[in-house]
Amino acid sequence: MARLLISKIAGLLIILSILFLFSCSGLREIEQTECASSEIDFSLDDDLESYSGIMSFRSTNDQSVPLQSIGFFLLPQRTGGNLEIGGVSMEKSVPRWSVENSILSIHFNEPVQPGGEYKVQLEFSGKVPRTLRLPGIFFRTDDTAALGHFYPMPIPLDGKGSFAPVEPSAQGDPIESILSRFDVTFEAPSRLRFAASGPVERLSEKENRVSCSVSTGPVRDFYLLGSAEWDMVTKVYSGIRLSSWYPRGKMQQGIDSLYAMEEALKIFERHLGPYPYNTLNIVSGPLGSQAGGMEYPGIIVLNDNYYTNEDSHYLQVVIAHETGHQWFYNLVGNDPVMEPWLDESFTQYATWLYFEKLYGERSGNSMITSFQNRWDRVRKAPVPLNLSVHEYEGREYGAIPYGKGPLFLFTLRSYFGGDLFDRFILDYQKTFRWERMDTEKLRDFMYGYFGDEGDALFRKWVYGET
Ligand SMILES: [Zn+2]
Incomplete structure (x- = not known):
C-alpha cells in the first residue's frame, strides 16, 4: 500500500x-498492577538445543477458600521438545509434587489461606525441537531459537482450592496462564541478538557467551527469541x-x-x-x-x-x-482455549479499525467483506460464538471466532450507531484492563450499553438462540 x-x-x-x-x-x-511475579534464571547451550534453569514463582491466593495445590503446564512436552522438572521447593518446606499429562501438580503441606502468599522454586531443564509444532512458537534452527512457553507456565486457579486443569489448544493460543511480572536473566551464545516481552539488556560477554536480563511489566506470558540472522x-x-x-x-x-x-x-x-x-x-x-x-x-x-x-x-x-491482541488477550484477558471468540473476534474488530482509520471507509468495508467470506466458508452456519477451540470442527474455527464474531460486533455497531459503540469498546477496555473476562461478564457489560434489544442480539449471535 x-x-x-x-x-x-x-x-x-x-x-x-x-x-x-x-x-x-x-x-x-511501564504500567503496573497487582499480579504474580516470576523470576527465571537459565542457560541455553551453544547449539540452541538444551536449556536449564531455576524459576521462582510468587503469587497470592486470591480465592475465598484455602489453596491446597497449584499447577504448571509443561508445554514443550506437547510441541516436539521437552521440559522436565528436577526439583520443587518452598521457603520452609519441600512440597509433594508430580508430573502427569504435561502438568506439574504441587500439593502444599500447609494450605495457603485466602489472601496468603506462596512462593515456589522449580528447577527445570528442557530441549528445543528443530521443527515448529503448534501451538506456540517454540523451535530452533542453526541460528535462531524461538522460546515460546519454554518455562513451567502457572495455571489459573479454579476457585475451589486448586487449579483448573487444561488441555492445550492444537491451534491458536495454547493455554491461559496467570498474569505476572517477569525478571529473567539468561546466558546464551553471544552470536544471537534477542527480542522479548520487555527490553533485553546485554550485561556481559565472555568467550562467545553473553549474559542478558529482561524485566517486563504485567504480562500474560513471557516470550524470548534470539537469532544470529537478524x-x-x-x-x-x-x-x-x-x-x-x-x-x-x-x-x-x-x-x-x-x-x-x-x-x-x-x-x-x-x-x-x-x-x-x-x-x-x-x-x-x-x-x-x-x-x-x-x-x-x-x-x-x-x-x-x-x-x-x-x-x-x-x-x-x-x-x-x-x-x-495487545489489547484483547493481554490487557483484557480471557481463556483463549475455552472462549477464543473473546480475544479473536475483538482483535478482528481492531484490524478493521486499522484499515478504516488509516485508509478510509472503502478499505474498512473490504475488511468486513473478508469477515463475511470467512463465515461463508461454513455457509453462515449459526454455530455459537462461545465454544472452546476443541469444540469447533473443521473449518469452523477460522470461520466463527474470526468471521461471525466480528460481524456480531458490526451488527451492534450499525444497530446502535458508531458513537455509542465506540464509547462501549473504549469503556470495555478501561473497565476490564488487566482483568480476566468471560462471556457472561461481557453480556452483563453489554447490557448496560445496549439494553434488552442488544441482549436479544447477544443471545442470537453468541449462544445461537433462534
Ligand atoms: Zn488472533
Missing part, C-alpha cells in the same frame, strides 16, 4: 535516528520503543513492518486506550505454512514469508491483528 512504500531515504533516516535514540531514554513508565530498525513513538527485527537483507520489509505496527499502535491507543509498556517488537520467524503470525505480550512474531513476497496488504492484516 502506498503509505507503506517508504523511500530508501526514510530508511536511512531511521538508521541514523537509532544512534540518536539509543542515547536518550525518554520512554514512558538486522533491526527501531524508533520511539510516544515514549514507546518500537523495534522491527527482520531477516538480513530485507530492510525495506523491516521498515514497512515497523511503520505498520506504529500506525496500528497510534490508532489503537486512540480508540482502545493506552498501551501499557515502553517497548513493542515485531520479529520475523520461520513459521513455514503453519502460522501467519503470533502474538505475545510486547512482541509479535511475523512469518518470514512476508519478508519475501510483495503482498503489503496481507502483511498489514497480520500486523494489525497481532498488535490488536
